Amino acid sequence: SYVLTQPPSVSVAPGKTARIPCGGNNIGSKSVQWYQQKPGQAPLLVIYYDTDRPSGIPERFSGSSSGNTATLTINRVEAGDEADYYCQVWESGSDQYVFGTGTKVTVL
Amino acid sequence: EVQLLESGGNLVQPGGSLRLSCAAAGFSFSSYAMSWVRQAPGKGLEWVSGVNGRGSSTYYADSVQGRFTISRDNSKNFLYLQMSSLRAEDTAVYYCAKDGSFEMGTTLHSWGRGTLVTVSS
Numbered sequence: 001s002y003v004l005t006q007p008p009s010v011s012v013a014p015g016k017t018a019r020i021p022c023g024g025n026n027i028g029s030k031s032v033q034w035y036q037q038k039p040g041q042a043p044l045l046v047i048y049y050d051t052d053r054p055s056g057i058p059e060r061f062s063g064s065s066s067g068n069t070a071t072l073t074i075n076r077v078e079a080g081d082e083a084d085y086y087c088q089v090w091e092s093g094s095d096q097y098v099f100g101t102g103t104k105v106t107v108l
Numbered sequence: 109e110v111q112l113l114e115s116g117g118n119l120v121q122p123g124g125s126l127r128l129s130c131a132a133a134g135f136s137f138s139s140y141a142m143s144w145v146r147q148a149p150g151k152g153l154e155w156v157s158g159v160n161g162r163g164s165s166t167y168y169a170d171s172v173q174g175r176f177t178i179s180r181d182n183s184k185n186f187l188y189l190q191m192s193s194l195r196a197e198d199t200a201v202y203y204c205a206k207d208g209s210f211e212m213g214t215t216l217h218s219w220g221r222g223t224l225v226t227v228s229s
């Protein structure tokens with residue numbers, strides 16, 4: 001089965017840039033989504049189709065994907081960005097959605 | 109505004125059955141695929157099952173294949189998940205999610221708030 005690997009945690013100071021990698025075999029050939037989940041809340045889509053932002057998501061959030069790694073970048077990090085972040089793809093070989101292991105972003 | 113409201117979560121014994129429901133509003137329900145995603149306590153997200161807009165194609169995670177059945181009623185704007193042979197490891201919050209298109213495989217654009225299923229004796 002297809003596996004997406006993320007670091008368990010990333011720490012960043014306010015105003016700095018957070019980069020969250022998502023590793024998967026040839027992930028650059030797939031469409032990657034990113035979800036933000038704050039404690040006690042449902043996940044929220046923040047990036048879809050590798051780089052697109054849904055309406056209402058700040059421009060500080062951006063995505064990229066190439067080769068075996070996709071990356072969510074959060075510029076000018078704010079305290080409110082503290083959350084768990086998950087990458088996700090559709091694995092066409094098995095017709096299943098696959099989520100990454102999740103990364104907890106801590107704002108110092 | 110998309111609204112998804114799950115219900116049916118409960119405490120159930122191992123080996124038991126349960127049916128979850130998701131009431132949808134604010135969009136053309138039959139035009140979009142739908143999924144169930146779960147999250148065990150303190151754990152990450154796990155996609156469980158999905159169905160296309162017509163209800164003619166269904167998809168399952170390996171962990172629930174043969175035990176869970178997804179269905180939808182487009183006349184009532186409801187999504188269902190029939191769960192049987194439940195195990196302790198099925199304990200989780202179950203979310204209903206709206207896909208980005210008629211067929212599966214794009215993105216999970218909108219999510220409900222979830223319903224808790226606890227499998228324990």
